[in-house]
Amino acid sequence: MSPLGPNDDTQPWKGRYAPYDLVKELCIAVGAIGLLAVLLTILFSSPDDKPSTIAQWARQKPADFVTAAVKELDGTSPIAEYGPPYNHNGTGQEAWILKPQKWLGVSHPIDTEQDFVVGPLAMIPNDPGLTAALAQYKAAPEKQKKEWAEAYAKPLEETATAEEEKKTPPNTVSESNGTVLVKTSGDAGPVPVMMSSLLADAQSGGVDGSLLTSKQFFQTDYTKPLLFMAEGGLLSERAEQHHLLGDQWGMMNETGSYPGQAWLWLYALWYQVEPIKSSPNADILVMLVMGVLSLAFICIPFIPGINILPRKIPIYKLIWREHYRSEQSF
């Protein structure tokens, strides 16, 4: 036995064996579990809520769409400032000296201005107004681009904040027939034309397609369309209805009233307690805690106190009661 081995006095069994048919037991178990799975299927089936599309997002929440899109353009969106693995615009999460997000680097580069806005717009044909707006935008210095985008974004952000806080929004943003009109206080340059074109393209399904096939025809990587859509409010609105948000213990839950992932209870729990709950490094902290606990789980045989608890709390007397009774009669 290795030096790390637990110190126990368990001896090999030298007593009697009774007949026990393991193969029959397995067959019965497969039959029983199989029948149970079929019964649960007949009773409850399984959930299949249709996925959201960028087209739906743009049609159902056009103001929310252009708010997200202009932040991608001016580099102030969560993904634009995320850091690795998407870009170098942030350092990512860290815990003391541990900075694995930064260390592993940018493996899936995303330039939000180009990938989510300028790239899809450049694919729209036969629109001289858009072509001119894009040319004006690309020719401008970075500082000018930022000023234009911020002038367009400011009324949208003020309106979104007012709606979140359930206050009366200012009259600077209006929607009509799926289009969004933004009254800017400063010069927004070509940005309003670009945003209107992107919104129309999105509503037609064009952005879903261009974000998916931007690298090649055959594609199975949904990173860009999913990251873009997650910047808006449609996915999170649906998630809240289904109790899937973080503060709803969402990672344990399934859509509808189906059982979900009950085994994630301990992982979900840490996100609800301070100081992790309000930490900007919540994810790495929870992963570290769960990593340590998982290691401890594997090493239970070696952990003093934990490894003798089964002896101290005699549930084993229930399990082996027939054996102990037979020993008494001997």
Next chain:
Amino acid sequence: MSVLASAVFNLNHPAHTVDWEFVHLSVANVVVIGLMLIVFVLALVLPFPGKARRAAARRGERAS
């Protein structure tokens, strides 16, 4: 074929939750966890078949 997709009980509606302090669990998950505890206890207390077979095996030892 669509009859295979439909269910006796339709669970495709927003879940009810069990809420206590900061704990918010879906009823379905609470049922699953509760059933696990009940099944565990039943597994410990319910008699296991084959008692006579095991007693005979032990007697074979004592007879020798």
Next chain:
Amino acid sequence: MSAAPPPATPASKSWTVRTRERAVDALPPEKLLPDGQPTYVASWIYVFGVASIASLIVIVVSGSILALKGPAWWHYTGVGHFFNSIHMWGVELFFFVMVVHLWGKYWMAAWRGGRTRVWITGAVTFLVAVPTALTGYVSQQNFDAQWIATQAKDGLNAVGVGAFFNVLNFGQMYSWHILLLPVAVVLLVAAHVLLVRKHGVVPPFELERRKAALTAAGAPGADGSPHAATAGERS
């Protein structure tokens, strides 16, 4: 008459012979598939291990049927949805019975008597089953998959795993889910079961009063049984 295989020479045993002899030494047929169990195996708690294996079989079979027709099939046919449901409930049952099995094994301190590797392989199986399920959830190609992927990415990115394991990449996640991780789970379960066959099911704790009685009677050590081995006993 057929010629008998030539005997292996002790001085230069082939790798094949060495592998075979090691395997047969560790697990002779009557140990690999015994037709008896110790008389203390007398509780329903013992069926949750085989129930876990049975659930895994249901998951693999239903998953294989889903794989036959591709990932979109179950969204637009009743038969496909039926097998998807069996797959989902199989997973719920798998975690249900596996955790009850784990509870039972903990309260039996089933790592005793040189069985620490049995505990370790079991614990690692549970921990590998969790990402196996996660890759399945993000491969569903429905709203649930969209939400889980866009949320899970943050946890994985925070620890650097997102740099090479992208939950938003359906192709990658589907490959991990239907091949790489199930192979890992099956290999771990196989190692776990073979170790149980090798070491046997863990014997009961000795009761303190019995230990004391044996010591007072002058019985050698704290053996499971003071009786001599009889014909038919297995070591």
